[in-house]
Amino acid sequence: MTRQQLWAPRWVLLVAAATLLTACGGVRFFYDRLDMLLPWYLGGYVELEPSQRSDLERRVGVLLAWHRRSEISRYAVFFRQLEAAAAQPIEPGRFEAWRREAESYWQDLALKAVPEAGALLASLSDSQVRELISGLREDQAELAAEIAGRSPTERLERRRKSLEKQFKRWLGRLESSQLAMIDEVSRRLGSDSTGWLSSRAAWTDAFERALEDRRNPRVFPARLQVLLVNGESTWPAAYRKSFEEDRSRVLELMAEIDRSLTPRQRQHLRQRLGRWAADLEAIAADQ
Secondary structure, three states, X not given: OOHHHOOOOHXXXXXXXXXXHHHOOOHHHHHOOHHHHHHHHHHOOOOXXXXXXXXXXXXXXXXXXXXXXXXXXXHHXXXXXXXXXXXXXXXXXXXXXXXXHHHHHHHHHHHHHHHHHHHHHHOOOHHHHHHHHHHHHHHHXXXXXXXXXXXHHHHHHHHHHHHHHHHHHHHOOOOHHHHHHHHHHXXXXXXXXXXXXXXXXXXXXXXXXXXXXXXXXXXXXXXXXXXXXXXXXXXXXXXXXXXXXXXXXXXHHHHHHHHOOOHHHHHHHXXXXXXXXXXXXXXXXXX
């Protein structure tokens, strides 16, 4: 995990969270360490005063206690529903419904986090704000340089491999016909790295403007809520449209591959979903 993801739009945070959960070996391994990771992560952007660090740790603790008490059991039920549904081919429309449900979980969490994040951000000095924004822009410049060094063919291959990796993670070994489906959709995706970088830059610009009013309780909470809950609203319109179209294409791909699953793959998928549900149930029970 890199520091550049902390104040990014919610889709970046969700991808980062999914990656971490897998890399750390399970939901519970990562979740039980969030109270240590989150304060350390913010420190990667801003040098906090001791009182600010203590305040951050306290607020993270409060947020995680609420999340464990009120939200984790909802996630467990969601994964159990997915596990049951995966026993047979799934109606295509359900993928969009599930995406919206998962999105609502993020929105609930982000809404709960807004007051805590707002209070911490309000405590930042002008020099700390400059350090934070400078770090975000430095990361964007590094990403831009990295992306500029790739040819169009290399970018397409990275996109294809990324999709393939996600499907393998949930299904195991893929059939040649399924690999062909992934390859075709990879070529049809319209949102590119240039648009992604511009969306990050637009969000950072909006975040910087919002921080100018960080000590104004009548203005800042609402602006921060938009950034954390509906960060896509800051993106350039052309990229937002392309992103939404690509999301629909990927959901269609999921439905198409689901119809092609072998019994072995369907079993692998259900076992994977069941393990996530079991981890979440264990977290919810550990009050």
